[in-house]
Structure formats: structure tokens, C-alpha cells
Amino acid sequence: MSTVNPSHPVNYDCAGPNHNGVPSFGVIVDHKSVRGNIALDQFGCNHQEEGQPSLTEIKISELPSQEQSREKLTGRNWDLIMDDNENFLIFDSSTESEACKEHNQIMRNHVESYSALSSSNLSKSNNDDSQKMRPDDFLCVCSSPHDPTVHLPKDDSQEVGEKAHAELTPQAPLTCCEKPVNSGLSDKMCVETSGCVSLSVQVGEPSHRGIRRRCLVFEMGGSHEQNMLCDPENNTPPSLSPSVKLSPGDRQQAFFKPCPSPQSTVVPSIGLHLNSLAIISKEGTSAEDAFSCERQSGATVQKHPSISLKIERDDLSCGSEIQDLASMQDSFQVPATGCGDNLNPGSPMKEIDKTENGGETGGCKRCKCKKSKCLKLYCECFAAGLYCVGLCECQDCLNKPMYEDTVLAARKLIESRNPLAFAPKVIRTSEPATEICEDTNKTPASARHKRGCNCKKSRCLKKYCECYQGGVGCSPSCRCEGCMNTFGKRDDPLPFGNHGIVPEEEEIHATDKDAPQHDFGRGYKDGKPFSESVLPTTPASQIRSSFGRPPFFSTVKPPRASSIPKPTLDEHLQMDSEDEMPDILSYSLLPASAKNTTSPNRKRISPPHHGVNLSPSRKGGRKLILRSIPSLPPLTSDSVEELGPSVMEL
DNA sequence: GAGTTTGAAACT
């Protein structure tokens, strides 16, 4: 039961060639404490080299030493950005494909040595040779459509993996999407541990029967990126597979059951569409509980008696879905430590999957697009950064791995219009953890739709309303009529958890065309992100939150001085304690063209919101300004031409 | 399951 299935391939997502700045994911192996030797590396391609522990324990925890990381990255055109101390790395490379390829080779070499050392050990628990981990079971997947280094698992891996997987002790209460292993459908299995790990794999098709559905690993354009590592064989996260068994027929997403205790924590995995997660909070499901594990960032969590996982949020990069997850997490404003330790053993994370998405889709979207070819935002799959799966009822679907180029091109095209098109629709922020702890009366969550709804007839009481659908109240950003949103009416001074979302400054700026707006897509001023041109530079010393990380990680983990990013990292997330920016996410890293991004908010100059008062703590507190990951540059005519006929046709 | 409603996205 404690034997790790060596046949579980470990996939390394190195992100795409345009992957700009955020590590694909951050499953980290703490070799210090790892007795097992499945070397999940920390950044997709990077991996541990030494140590041949037994397979009985995997501890995902800490980054390897900086030197180690640097050593591996240096010379591959990877930029390793680390904070002064630790736990923050950002890769960027113009030649990630190459880097990935090299990493792949390294991985293989590593696995070979590992396999040789461990094969005997594995054989003891299972005589099936297939359980031996093979070098080829390790994948370094580069999302680049041009990257020839997308390595595929051996065809026999699935069978082996499934067999081995069946032998695993299914203690992990995962829920995933419903897709028979042999359905032949593409599948996605994403595991996000407490917002830390989003695992995916990119496996070409159709030969990769190991994976049923893969996530779109979009480039980092916008803030919507999926960097997920999946176990194509068993649809279980490589690092978790030993102890995790997906529920039958659920292969696309998996949730880890909320940890019953701080010590026994396996973070739920979110692979479903982001905004739907917001329902969690409203339906009484304590997302806080669900993600409490991550708030215990750094704490070793044990899912399996023989498996210990340690998630280090700081080191993880997540995609859009993860960001949404993070947003949700943030919405609860749970202190990273201390205040957030109240776990709810009974947190029905699985129910979320069932009630919200899993009931029909197993946590995954199934679109029914007929004309959009699933390459427009009409398509929920596409909008969510997912490839369509066989269960989709779409017609003429091009949102499939085999059309990756087209998909990416379409995405670029959309992002060229609206760099935030793929950004989470529901933005959630939180007060600094410490403040929450200090003032327990404060609303723990704040959330809002990034753009606001425009409902006319539904009164924001139906899922037509994106705010309602996202489980958030309407805000002054909305232009809805007759709002009756049960999560908070637009006119409510302090909708549930939405206190102070709309700042007074917004009204001020609304009268100034040049002034930055808290409107996504208008984050530029004078050619610079207004966070740069307007917002005062936040001294690193003032940054306390998960600064320099992808938005996903905001406020979840207690900030550490050591995690204060270098100035270049300020591009992504900024915790400003001085300015009057509200606690909203300010996606500001937009190209100048982004100003033209369609944003209904631009049309509206909201009257003073008398009801919106900044809480004392807010006024005196730090302001969280989450800035999007730099988006793709506006496409030029040439670039559009490069998109190919499929996109041109759109 | 078919038809309608709705509002976001896309288009002009």
C-alpha cells in the first residue's frame, strides 16, 4: 500500500517557448528528508540529481539549493531569479524548448540511474517489471507547438500504469473527471495542491494513450496559464499517485480531500473551471478548509502513511485555473499561519466537484460549441484553457491537442484584443493575514468579478450573470440592472465579502481619462503599467505577502522577508502599503494596446459609492495590487499571418 | 430533448 508506483511517469512541464517568467510548477523534492527517490523536480524540467531514497516516501517540499538550481539552469538560457534567500524562482527562456530538451535528457539519465538502483526495491513489492520506473516515463513536456521535444510515454506505459495504479491503495479521496481510462478520450488530470501544484502533461496524440485529456499549457500571455503536471498513465499526479487513487471515471480533475488535520494534509486539486469554485464559499463548503493545507505552507503533509508531501507555494507556478483557485483562496483571507489553521476535516471538497461541476462534468467543462470551433471565448473549454475532450459535444472542434498551433494562435489572437481575456473572471483578494488575525471581525473574503456583469433581465440571480455564477457579489463595476445578486448586490455598500472592493479612487480616476482605472485592460499609463507610472514603488521591505509570485500565491503563505522579490519580480504582484489602491487585483501589465481592450467599465463613470467605505484597516493597511503576468505583445499583422489559416478564418 | 432566454464575446 505504501509502494510507490514506479511506473507512474513523471512529467515535466517546461512550458512553452513563450512561457515568460513563471515556472511551470513547483513540485519540489526535499532530498533531505526524502527517503524515496522519485525526483520530482521543482520547476518542471529542473530536477534533483542526487539521492536515491526508497520509494516509500516522497516529500515535496523545499527547493534545492540555489546553487543547485542555478547550476542546472545556467547555460540553458534560463534565467533563474531567486530572492535573496530562497523559494522563489522564475524561469524564463527564449529557448525553453532546448532547455526542456536538455532537462529531459537529464531526467532520463537520472531516472536511469534511479531505476537501476530502485528496481530491485520495487520488485520486492511488485514483481511486475513494468513497475520499474523507466527513463521514458519521465517527460519533459514543452508546450511549445514548435517544440519537438514533447516526449511521449511509451505506449505500454498506460497499461502498466493502470495496472500498477490499480494496486495502489486508494486512500486519497480524489475526485476526478469521469473518463474511463480506456475511453480513448483525451483526459486531463490536474492536481493542484493547495494551490501549489498544478500538474499537467502535454502529450501529443494519438499515440499517447496514457493521457486522456491534457490541459492547454498556454503561454504566459495574460495571466491565464496552465502549467500542470499530470500523470498520463494513471491520471494521478506523479508525486501523489502512490497514495492517490482517482475516483472511478474521474480522470480529468482531481481534488484532494481536505486534510483532516494540519498534519495530514493533502490539498485539494482543482482542475475545474475556476470561477465555479467560488460557489464553494457560498454553499457552505469551506474553501478555506479545502485549502487550508496550503496555508500551512511548508508544512509537511501526509496523505499516505508512507508518503509525505510538502508543498511550497512559493515555488510553484500555476495556470489560470490555479490562479483562480488562488483567488478563491485569497478570498477567504485566511492567514497563512496561525489563523488559518482551523481545518475542517469534513470539508466536502469532493462535493464541490459533484455539486458544482462534477455532477455533470466531473469537474470539467463540456462545451457544445457549434460554430466557434471551440477557439473563441464562447467555448468554455477554450476560455478555461482546456482542450475539449471527447465528452464535449462541440462540432468542428479545433480545440484539441492536435491543433495546438491553431489553439495557441487563436489564444494569441484573442489576447491581442484583450490580454486579460483568459484571466480569471473572478478576482479575489485578501487582507494581509496578520491583519485578519488581528481583527477577526473583518470579512474574511473579498471577491469581485474582474469586469463586472452587464445583466439586464436576470437580475443577477441566475447563472447568466457571471458574478452570480462566480459566486461573488456584484460590485460597482457591474452595469447590471435591478441587481439582486444574493452574493451581494451591486449597490450594497459591503456585499458579502466585497467590502471596499471598489475604491473611492476609482471614482476619482473615472473622471480622468488618463488616470488608471481599476479596470483590467487599462493598466497602462504613459506606456507603462500604471503600477509603475502611478503607483509608488513598493519597497521590498514593505512587501509582506507572497510577492513576486504568480498571483496565485498571493497571501496564502505568510510573507517572508526572504521571499521578497527583486524589483523585476514586482511586475507580477505588488503589495503596496502606501498608496490608496484598493484591494483589488490590478492587472496592469498590459500593452498599450490593452487600453483598447473592450471593457464595459470604461463606459461607465460610477457615481460616488457612498456605501463603499474603506475599513480602517484598509485605509491604514497595505494594499494588495496583483498584477498580471506580462501578456503577449500585441500581434502584428505579420504575427497574425503566422497564425495560419485556421485562425485567420476565425 | 427542444426551444427560449440571456448576456458575454465578437463584430461592424
Added chain:
DNA sequence: CAGTTTCAAACTC
């Protein structure tokens, strides 16, 4: 930039 059209999800019957 505003208005219109297209689209697909949500909803109703």
C-alpha cells in the same frame, strides 16, 4: 466607441 450580431450556456417547458 457604440451599436449590432453571434454565440453558447443557462434556463424553461
